[in-house]
Amino acid sequence: MNISATLFLAFGMSMDAFAVSISKGAALYKPKFREALRTGLIFGAIEASTPLVGWAMGMFASQFVLNWNHWIAFFLLLLLGARMLYEGLFGAPEDENEPRHRHGFWLLATTAIATSLDAMAVGVGLAFLQVNIWWTALAIGFATLIMTTLGIMIGRFIGPLLGKRAEILGGLVLIGIGVQILYSHFMAH
Structure with missing residues (x-):
């Protein structure tokens, strides 16, 4: 695989994370670049x-x-999306009056796993091709780092416009990505 194909693959794999990170950034109260980079x-x-x-x-x-x-x-994204919908509609039980400045590590890790399972499937396919899996994986990780950081910062500006609805929108985005993954699978078969 040449470098341009690797870059297209890398940024293509990062699009789910980008969409999710916009909603994650919108759900936070004025996230700083440091939080965007952490995510x-x-x-x-x-x-x-x-x-x-x-x-x-x-x-x-x-x-x-x-x-x-x-x-x-699908099920991971459905569960995470339902949780965000619930919190958006009924409020989070903890720190209800205090704005959230960051997401917990395990929530981010679970969301990242759910959005990266397509990259795992791509990895399965790459096992049958003559590619340097290490460089390809690094390219995918770096593209996701860039797109997720950018998504959080975009979400920073969308969040104040949407208010609490940002969490609802984020939940719907997660569920939508899960449904799209399932739909794509069934349409391919």
């Missing part, structure tokens, strides 16, 4: 590791990954 690093590291995991699985059990990755992504 980008978490998403980027996970997005870089999933093609490696997929590549390794492709060497051993590719059929299982290809048969189930869409369902796993």
Whole structure:
């Protein structure tokens, strides 16, 4: 795979994380660049590791990954989206009167895993091609770092316009991405 194909793949893989990060940034109260970079690093590291995991699985059990990755992504995104919808509609039970300045690590990690399962499936496919999986995974991780950081900062400006509806919109975006993943899988078969 040449460098332009790798870059297209990398930025294509980062689009789900970008969409989610906009809603994550909108749900925060004036997120700083430091928080955007933290989120980008978490998403980027996970997005870089999933093609490696997929590549390794492709060497051993590719059929299982290809048969189930869409369902796993769908249910993770559905659960995370439902949680965001609930918090947007009924308010978070903790710190209800205090604005949120950052998301918890585990929430970000779970969201990153859910949005990076497509990169795992790509990793399975890359196991059958003559590619340098390490450079490809680094490119995917770096593209996701850039796009997620950018998404959080864009969300910073959208958040004040939407208010509490930003969390509702974010939940709908997560659920929509999950449905799109499931739809794409069934339309391909």
